[in-house]
Amino acid sequence: MPSLGADMDHGKIVEWLVKPGDYVRRGDLVAVVDTDKTVMDIESFQEGVVAELLVGLNQTVPVGTPVARITQTPAEVPGPTPEAPPASVARPVAAVPPPAPAPVAPPVRHLAHRLGVDTDRIHGTGRLGAITRADVEHAAASRSDSARPAAGPVRRGRAEPDREESGRVRAAPRARRLAAELGVDLSTLDGTGPDGAVTVRDVQRAADTREVPGAPLAEPPAAPAAPEQGGQRQTVAEPPAQAQQAGTETPATDRTAALRRAIGSLMSRSKQTIPHYYLSATLDLRAAMDWMQHVNAQRPVAARLVPSALLLKAAALAARDVPEVNGFYVDDEFRPSPAVHLGVAVALRQGGLVAPALHDADTLTLDELMAQLRDLVGRARAGRLQRAEMADPTLTVTNLGDLGVDCVFGVIYPPQVALLGLGRVQEQPWAENGMLGVRYAVTATLSADHRVSDGLRGGRYLARIGELLQTPEEL
Amino acid sequence: MNEQDAREAVRAALRKVAPEVELDDVDGGARLRQDLELDSLDFLRLVEVIDTDTGVDIPERDYPAVATVDGLVGYLGSHG
Numbered sequence: 291m292p293s294l295g296a297d298m299d300h301g302k303i304v305e306w307l308v309k310p311g312d313y314v315r316r317g318d319l320v321a322v323v324d325t326d327k328t329v330m331d332i333e334s335f336q337e338g339v340v341a342e343l344l345v346g347l348n349q350t351v352p353v354g355t356p357v358a359r360i361t362q363t364p365a366e367v368p369g370p371t372p373e374a375p376p377a378s379v380a381r382p383v384a385a386v387p388p389p390a391p392a393p394v395a396p397p398v399r400h401l402a403h404r405l406g407v408d409t410d411r412i413h414g415t416g417r418l419g420a421i422t423r424a425d426v427e428h429a430a431a432s433r434s435d436s437a438r439p440a441a442g443p444v445r446r447g448r449a450e451p452d453r454e455e456s457g458r459v460r461a462a463p464r465a466r467r468l469a470a471e472l473g474v475d476l477s478t479l480d481g482t483g484p485d486g487a488v489t490v491r492d493v494q495r496a497a498d499t500r501e502v503p504g505a506p507l508a509e510p511p512a513a514p515a516a517p518e519q520g521g522q523r524q525t526v527a528e529p530p531a532q533a534q535q536a537g538t539e540t541p542a543t544d545r546t547a548a549l550r551r552a553i554g555s556l557m558s559r560s561k562q563t564i565p566h567y568y569l570s571a572t573l574d575l576r577a578a579m580d581w582m583q584h585v586n587a588q589r590p591v592a593a594r595l596v597p598s599a600l601l602l603k604a605a606a607l608a609a610r611d612v613p614e615v616n617g618f619y620v621d622d623e624f625r626p627s628p629a630v631h632l633g634v635a636v637a638l639r640q641g642g643l644v645a646p647a648l649h650d651a652d653t654l655t656l657d658e659l660m661a662q663l664r665d666l667v668g669r670a671r672a673g674r675l676q677r678a679e680m681a682d683p684t685l686t687v688t689n690l691g692d693l694g695v696d697c698v699f700g701v702i703y704p705p706q707v708a709l710l711g712l713g714r715v716q717e718q719p720w721a722e723n724g725m726l727g728v729r730y731a732v733t734a735t736l737s738a739d740h741r742v743s744d745g746l747r748g749g750r751y752l753a754r755i756g757e758l759l760q761t762p763e764e765l
Numbered sequence: 766m767n768e769q770d771a772r773e774a775v776r777a778a779l780r781k782v783a784p785e786v787e788l789d790d791v792d793g794g795a796r797l798r799q800d801l802e803l804d805s806l807d808f809l810r811l812v813e814v815i816d817t818d819t820g821v822d823i824p825e826r827d828y829p830a831v832a833t834v835d836g837l838v839g840y841l842g843s844h845g
Contacts, residue, residue, distance in 0.1 A: 586825045591813040594825065596805040667806050692804035 291345075291355045294323065294330055294677055301325050302350040303357060312340045313400045314360065319676070321357065328644060329673040330680065338362040354466055394421045405430040469493045549642040560704045564619075565740040568699050569748050573756040575715060575730040581762040597715045598689055599660040601732065601755075603765045605710050606630045606651035608754035609685055614743035615708035615736070615751050616685045624707060624742040633683025633703065634663065636670040644670050645686045645703060646679035656765055691715055697733040707739040708748070710755075766819070771841035775834060778814040782807055793835040801834075821845045 291301045305322035308314055315337035323332050338360040345357040394402070394414075398421060402408070405426060412429045414421035469476050469488070474496045481488040578600050586594040609616040609630045617626040630652040633645035646669075648654070648662055669675055686706060690698045691714035698711035713733040720729040734755060738748045758765065766774070776788050779801070786801055797803045803811065808828075815837075816822045821844050823831055831837040 583825055591809070591816045591822060594809060594812075596809055598805060664806055664810075692798060693802075694799065 291323070291351050291353050291357055292332055292335070292677065293353045294325055294332070294680060300350050300352050303345050303347055304329060306343060306347065307331070308334075308340050308358075310340050310342055314338065314340060315394065315399050318394060318399060322674075328638070328670075328675055331674070331676045333677060334358075334360065336360045336362065354469070398423050398426055402426045402429075469496075549638070553642050556704065557701050560701050564702050564704060564707075566702060566737050567740050567745060567748065568735060568737050569745060569752060570697055570699075570733060570735045571749070571752040571756065572718070572731050572733050573752075573759060574720065575732055575759060576720075578759045578762040579715070579730040593657070595656060595660050597732075598691075598712075599656055599663060600759065600762055600765055601689070601712055601715075601734075602632060602634070602648065602651060602663065602687060603654070603656055603659050604755045604758040605685075605687055606632050606648075606654075607758050607765070608751055610652050611754050612747055612751040614747045615710075615738060617707060618684070618705040619707050619739060619742060620705050624739075627684040629684065631682045631684045633686035633706070634666060635686060635688035636667050638671075643688075644675065644680070645683060645688075646670055646675050647682040647684075649679075649682065685710065687712065691732065697735050699735055700737045702737050702739060707742045708751075709737045711735040711737070766842060766845040768838065768842050771838045771845060774815065774819050774841055774845075775837050778811055778818065779834075781814050782811045791834060793833070793838070795834050796832055797834065797837070798832065815841070819845050 294301065301323040302325075303321050304324045306320070307322065308318070308320045314320060314334040316333070316335060318334045319331045320334045320340075321332050323330055340358055341361040342359040343357070344359060345351050345355065351357070401423060402421075407426050407429045412421060412425050415425055466476065466488075469479075474493050476488050476493075479488045479492050479496050480486075482492055483489040575597070579597065582595050582597065582600060609632075613626040614624070616630055617624060619625075629650055631647040631649050632651040633647055635643050635645045637643055646666055648659065648666060651659060654662065666675075666679070683703070684706065685708055686700075686703050687710045688698055688700050689712040691712055695713050697713040700709040700711045702709045711734065713735075715730060715732045717728050718731045720727050720731065734752050736748050736752050738751075779786055779788060779791075783801060783803060791801065795801055797808060797811070812823050819841060821841055823840065823844075827840065831840045
């Protein structure tokens with residue numbers, strides 16, 4: 291059971307997406323887990339064949355509990371198996387998720403395996419870069435069979451030391467629990483306790499020095515808590531699994547309390563450790579709104595844009611120009627992120643928020659961004675998010691404009707270093723060149739980490755968003 | 766379409782877009798954004814559902830006219 295957030299200590303399997311005998315690799319979705327906050331798909335952290343499901347449906351287990359056993363040999367897979375690795379090692383799924391590779395559905399994975407195609411080497415043409423059956427077949431067909439030995443599923447470097455192969459890492463229960471909470475993989479630690487057991491101190495040290503998110507073993511807090519209470523909407527469709535279970539194991543009041551505690555603890559940590567500074571700028575949206583209304587007038591409803599899409603795209607592009615707002619503050623230093631994964635705050639029924647990521651928002655066209663935004667918000671409200679979406683945001687945007695709020699001064703979502711707040715898009719009196727007119731405008735606010743940037747750069751970020759919005763056709 | 770059909774179409778669309786709203790408690794003058802707490806994406810989906818179900822395509826310039834439940838019913842009545 292992976293930790294899907296710094297505050298998560300248990301999870302319930304509500305659906306298995308694989309069955310014994312299925313071939314999976316790192317990143318494949320294997321199960322649907324209900325946490326106190328949402329329902330999320332979890333990935334396999336290993337490659338191999340599912341030998342056994344260790345946790346039953348609707349069973350709640352602590353974080354760190356092995357949920358399935360994956361046998362690491364393709365030899366048990368029916369069909370031709372090129373270059374089967376010599377050893378057959380069974381081991382539990384590790385507790386720490388690796389970064390997600392291009393998504394591949396288990397059946398496609400299985401096909402790739404059978405054809406001896408390494409999916410790491412092919413470019414996915416499916417949705418979100420997913421590798422499709424056709425991609426695999428194409429790769430298999432275009433390969434010169436004699437020139438190169440058929441590559442089996444190439445195992446990527448395994449960071450885990452050998453000792454894990456022989457069984458569990460020695461660790462005190464408290465250390466084990468803390469590791470799960472902090473998303474630290476026990477098997478990567480050198481224990482300093484008796485007989486090499488991993489201690490609480492070892493785990494804390496590892497958590498403090500680990501890589502930035504995106505690198506192996508990275509696990510930023512994926513708590514749903516976002517910067518402020520309230521949000522776009524207070525209500526959310528109850529996830530089906532949760533609805534069935536409501537009133538039995540996790541009554542709504544417990545969930546609400548747990549969610550409030552999670553938000554409270556994350557926001558306290560933010561306010562205690564991050565020296566916030568706040569800026570506000572009113573952005574001229576005349577060009578952006580004129581362009582959008584013109585475009586929308588020629589489009590069917592399903593293809594229309596909303597102002598949020600333009601604002602998010604401009605926010606993502608501007609983050610490329612002002613990298614000080616995009617990344618993580620880890621281990622006493624700022625690590626800018628090369629990618630812009632924009633966290634989008636979405637309100638939940640209990641009054642909390644989730645802020646899942648629009649991955650690589652700066653590279654999406656407006657139409658792609660719009661489609662992904664609708665998909666993401668819909669799934670967030672239905673309680674169906676993927677782990678990577680919860681863990682990856684490098685900069686969060688909260689948009690309270692739909693509630694009629696003029697501007698929002700948010701709390702940064704650690705370990706991120708900035709939060710962009712957007713108020714209501716509305717017509718305002720606008721003075722320019724000695725003339726007074728009426729224009730659409732929005733108040734954008736930035737809460738930023740003073741350890742990383744100063745008002746000059748923060749102001750530049752807001753101004754850059756405004757500049758980009760003057761040429762909406764180029765967004 | 767007559768008012769009865771229009772009202773039923775609006776209720777059906779709201780059930781799809783905002784299933785948590787208790788439609789029986791909703792007043793005709795309720796504002797979709799503020800009172801029913803639909804955000805811009807929900808509203809877009811509502812317009813989309815109505816277009817699919819009734820064939821009435823509400824252009825963006827008419828959005829102010831359909832800001833309330835009754836406004837939307839009236840719009841469908843005169844355009845559908």
